[in-house]
Amino acid sequence: MIIILTGENSFGLQRELDRLVSEFVAEQGDLALERLDGEDVEFARISEALTSLPFLASKKMVVLRRPSANKQFVDEAEKLLADLPETTDAIIVEPKLDKRLGYYKFLKKATDFREYKQLDLAGMARWLADEAKSRGGSLSVRDAQYLAERVGLDQQLLANELDKLLLYDPKITRESIELLTEATPQSTIFELLEAAFGGNTKRAMALYQEQRAMKIEAPQIIAMLAWQLHVLALIKAAGDRSADEIAAEAKISPFVVRKSQNIARKLTLQQLKQLVAELTDIDVRSKRTNLDVDEALQNYLLKLAEYSVR
Numbered sequence: 001m002i003i004i005l006t007g008e009n010s011f012g013l014q015r016e017l018d019r020l021v022s023e024f025v026a027e028q029g030d031l032a033l034e035r036l037d038g039e040d041v042e043f044a045r046i047s048e049a050l051t052s053l054p055f056l057a058s059k060k061m062v063v064l065r066r067p068s069a070n071k072q073f074v075d076e077a078e079k080l081l082a083d084l085p086e087t088t089d090a091i092i093v094e095p096k097l098d099k100r101l102g103y104y105k106f107l108k109k110a111t112d113f114r115e116y117k118q119l120d121l122a123g124m125a126r127w128l129a130d131e132a133k134s135r136g137g138s139l140s141v142r143d144a145q146y147l148a149e150r151v152g153l154d155q156q157l158l159a160n161e162l163d164k165l166l167l168y169d170p171k172i173t174r175e176s177i178e179l180l181t182e183a184t185p186q187s188t189i190f191e192l193l194e195a196a197f198g199g200n201t202k203r204a205m206a207l208y209q210e211q212r213a214m215k216i217e218a219p220q221i222i223a224m225l226a227w228q229l230h231v232l233a234l235i236k237a238a239g240d241r242s243a244d245e246i247a248a249e250a251k252i253s254p255f256v257v258r259k260s261q262n263i264a265r266k267l268t269l270q271q272l273k274q275l276v277a278e279l280t281d282i283d284v285r286s287k288r289t290n291l292d293v294d295e296a297l298q299n300y301l302l303k304l305a306e307y308s309v310r
Contacts, residue, residue, distance in 0.1 A: 001089045002081055004107050006097050007116035011155035013095065016114065017063070020091060024061045032057035038067035046073055047080060054087050065093045074103045081110070119155065120255045124148045127155075131162060137170035147177050149191075152184045153255055185216050189224040190259060196304035197263050204301050218293040222283050225297075229276050231256060235264040236272055266307055275304070 003020065005013050025033055034049050046067060054060035067073045073080070084090060092111075097104045107113060119127060128144035139147075139162075151161055161181050165172045168180055188207055195203040211221055231250075235257060238246045243261065247254040267275075282300060285291045 002084065002111040003089075003091045004094065004111045004113045005091065005116070006094045006114070007118075008095065009116035009118050009155065010095065011159065012116040012119075013093070016116070017091065017093060021061070021063065024059075024089065028054075028057045028059055028061070031055060032060045033063070034060065035063045035065070036067075037065045038073060039069040041070075043070055043072035043076070046070065047076075050080060050084060050088060050090060053085065059087050059089060061089045061091065063091045063093065066095070067092060068094055068097070068103060074101075077103060078106050078110075118253060118255070119153065120258065121145060121148055121153065124153055124155070124158065128158060128162060131159070132166065132172060135162075135166055137166045137172060139165075139172040143172060143174050143177065146174055147172075147181065150177065150183045151181055153253065183210075183214075185211065185214065185220070185224060189221065190228060192301070193225070193228050193263060193304070196301045197266055197307055199305050201302055201305045204305065205298060208298060208301060212294070218286065218297060219283075221297060222279065222286070222293075225279055226276075226283075228260070229272065229279065231260045232264045232267065233269075233272055233276070235260055236267065236269050271307065278303075 005017055007013055021033065032054055036046055036049055038046070046064065049062045052060075067077075081090070092107070094107075097107070099105075122145070125141050125145035125148055128147060129139050129141045132139035132144075147161065147165075148158065151158060162172075164180055165176055169176055188211060192204055192207040192211070195201075195207060208221075212218075231252065234250050234252075235246060238249075241249075243254050243257040247257045250257075278300060282291070282293065282296045286293045286296070
């Protein structure tokens with residue numbers, strides 16, 4: 001058996017690896033498990049581990065992490081893995097694989113290939129709800145989505161937050177989420193932009209004040225607004241490309257792209273350039289003059305709201 005674990009979702013990948021190893025060790029014992037890192041060992045050592053017979057066990061498991069770091073392994077992987085003894089199970093962990101290479105194509109075709117992609121908001125909400133249920137608690141998908149929006153899409157961080165919430169009360173509610181978790185600044189900045197472009201000036205101002213209450217300084221808000229405008233510019237420049245294509249080329253999360261697409265549709269490229277120029281002007285004046293940055297930023301957000309009625 002040859003299993004490939006790959007993908008940028010490190011949490012999901014590691015959890016599956018831990019499960020596979022745990023089940024094997026429970027059956028065959030610790031001595032039947034061997035772990036190697038392709039960045040640290042020679043090809044001869046990898047080859048020996050894969051081809052040798054198990055010791056004091058009916059089977060052995062070899063876990064290879066990033067063997068693609070070893071060029072000789074990449075060159076000889078097809079032959080080496082084809083000759084794998086029936087008594088050996090191999091798990092190859094390759095978080096990042098170049099899909100253009102023959103190595104990737106061989107692994108995809110000839111092995112149990114398991115790719116762990118980053119979950120989008122909907123997928124993360126379902127995972128949180130299912131995870132809470134599996135641990136004897138309850139969390140509605142709607143509140144799970146609120147938790148993900150509030151904390152962000154880092155699955156390890158969300159798993160930790162889920163532990164804390166379940167310990168407080170197995171029945172997780174929006175109230176307990178707000179009590180025990182902190183909103184991530186970047187997530188709130190997007191909500192701020194979304195409220196402003198949606199014409200909801202009251203919520204936009206409330207979110208701005210929330211940022212300041214969290215001791216997020218004006219220069220940080222400017223920087224985060226600039227990053228969000230950068231994402232909008234990427235989307236506008238990409239034309240009809242899909243969110244996944246834009247994300248892959250720009251090296252940002254597909255979730256971020258999808259959430260920003262609705263805002264991008266409301267703007268022309270010229271309007272976006274103007275917004276960038278105005279934010280840049282606020283930044284420059286805040287450093288050179290006695291500008292009231294809070295007032296300037298709030299006026300800027302009010303101007304964004306004008307686009308909702310154009």
